[in-house]
Amino acid sequence: MSGDHDDLHLDLHRAVDELGKYAIVLKVKADDGVTKQEIIRFINHIMKRAVQECMENGADIVGHVKSFVYCDEGNIMGSIVDAAQESVALKDSLKADSLKQFEFTMHVIVHGIWDDVVRDLTRSILPEVFADYDMDFEILDDHYDVEKGIDHH
Amino acid sequence: MKVSQIAGFLGSGKTTALMKIGEGLVKRGCKIAIVVNDVGEISIDSKYVEANGLEAREIAGGCICCQIAGSFAETLAKLHDGFDPEIVIVEPSGVAIPWGLKRAAEYSEAKSDMVIEHAPVITLVDATRIDMLLKAVRRLVETQIREADVCFVNKVDAATPESIAKTEELIKTINPRAEIAHLSSVTGEGLEMVTDIIMNKVSPRYDDAVEEEMLRKEYGRRDE
Numbered sequence: 074m075s076g077d078h079d080d081l082h083l084d085l086h087r088a089v090d091e092l093g094k095y096a097i098v099l100k101v102k103a104d105d106g107v108t109k110q111e112i113i114r115f116i117n118h119i120m121k122r123a124v125q126e127c128m129e130n131g132a133d134i135v136g137h138v139k140s141f142v143y144c145d146e147g148n149i150m151g152s153i154v155d156a157a158q159e160s161v162a163l164k165d166s167l168k169a170d171s172l173k174q175f176e177f178t179m180h181v182i183v184h185g186i187w188d189d190v191v192r193d194l195t196r197s198i199l200p201e202v203f204a205d206y207d208m209d210f211e212i213l214d215d216h217y218d219v220e221k222g223i224d225h226h
Numbered sequence: 227m228k229v230s231q232i233a234g235f236l237g238s239g240k241t242t243a244l245m246k247i248g249e250g251l252v253k254r255g256c257k258i259a260i261v262v263n264d265v266g267e268i269s270i271d272s273k274y275v276e277a278n279g280l281e282a283r284e285i286a287g288g289c290i291c292c293q294i295a296g297s298f299a300e301t302l303a304k305l306h307d308g309f310d311p312e313i314v315i316v317e318p319s320g321v322a323i324p325w326g327l328k329r330a331a332e333y334s335e336a337k338s339d340m341v342i343e344h345a346p347v348i349t350l351v352d353a354t355r356i357d358m359l360l361k362a363v364r365r366l367v368e369t370q371i372r373e374a375d376v377c378f379v380n381k382v383d384a385a386t387p388e389s390i391a392k393t394e395e396l397i398k399t400i401n402p403r404a405e406i407a408h409l410s411s412v413t414g415e416g417l418e419m420v421t422d423i424i425m426n427k428v429s430p431r432y433d434d435a436v437e438e439e440m441l442r443k444e445y446g447r448r449d450e
């Protein structure tokens with residue numbers, strides 16, 4: 074690879090390192106069941122709160138915030154690509170009226186703040202949001218520690 | 227095996243378009259697979275693609291055209307040997323350099339008995355956020371446009387005529403040789419064209435000399 078290309082590549086990775094990235098995978102439980110409408114309300118709530126927290130704490134644009142509800146009965150993918158977006162864009166193929174358990178993944182990428190800030194902000198909203206829906210969560214995977222920046226260069 | 231890359235910054239509509247394009251190719255009788263390389267360790271997109279019945283592979287943990295180029299080549303070789311798709315659509319992260327990705331794809335020829343052919347490099351440019359993106363991540367957006375064979379002004383259903391015109395002008399300025407077209411996953415505008423391009427057109431293989439020349443011409447001025 075040429076020196077020019079190496080320089081360009083490094084520049085691009087530096088630019089990408091200005092993107093704060095964090096992802097978390099949760100097992101969600103609702104002993105009495107939670108309706109599909111409530112799950113959709115929850116998705117909107119938690120994703121918009123994540124965006125709000127990041128934008129109020131130094132982020133200047135949303136890269137994307139995506140979520141994925143997954144269970145045997147189907148899935149719902151949610152995405153926000155603009156902080157001004159009024160509601161979460163949903164792709165819904167969930168074929169159940171209510172659920173007692175599902176997996177929830179959220180991936181937050183914003184520009185202007187570092188990974189650790191995105192992680193702290195994202196995790197800080199979990200208890201309050203989940204409390205509103207009478208649901209419990211357990212962290213299955215935390216994708217902060219495995220994030221890598223330009224250290225390979 | 228043909229490799230098609232659909233580039234674009236985060237939120238440019240790659241995944242939504244890719245699903246529609248994938249469906250279009252399947253309807254035309256193509257056997258396809260999708261490789262997703264997201265920024266970060268996890269990819270929601272690959273979960274979504276798989277959940278919707280398409281053959282997906284996720285490559286996580288870095289940039290597909292550099293530190294995990296070996297993983298990408300390995301993935302392509304395994305796809306060829308195990309699934310044998312005619313077309314592999316690659317959704318790279320917002321940082322992969324198209325020429326680097328071509329080279330990484332060709333590494334797979336050493337790992338399996340196949341020849342890689344490249345579809346034209348397609349870059350999606352989000353017309354609804356063009357001002358914001360240029361302000362925050364101009365370099366990334368410019369690079370993705372510069373190395374494209376075809377640039378699609380995406381989300382034309384939601385963008386204003388002024389934003390669409392501005393996006394087109396930007397593309398013409400950065401990459402005068404690129405073909406420019408409109409795309410909307412909502413209305414379907416442009417989707418047939420993307421499918422035709424992927425199926426019927428090819429882009430040159432990686433060539434070190436061509437890349438050197440392009441870098442000299444395109445990037446040499448950046449510090450002046």
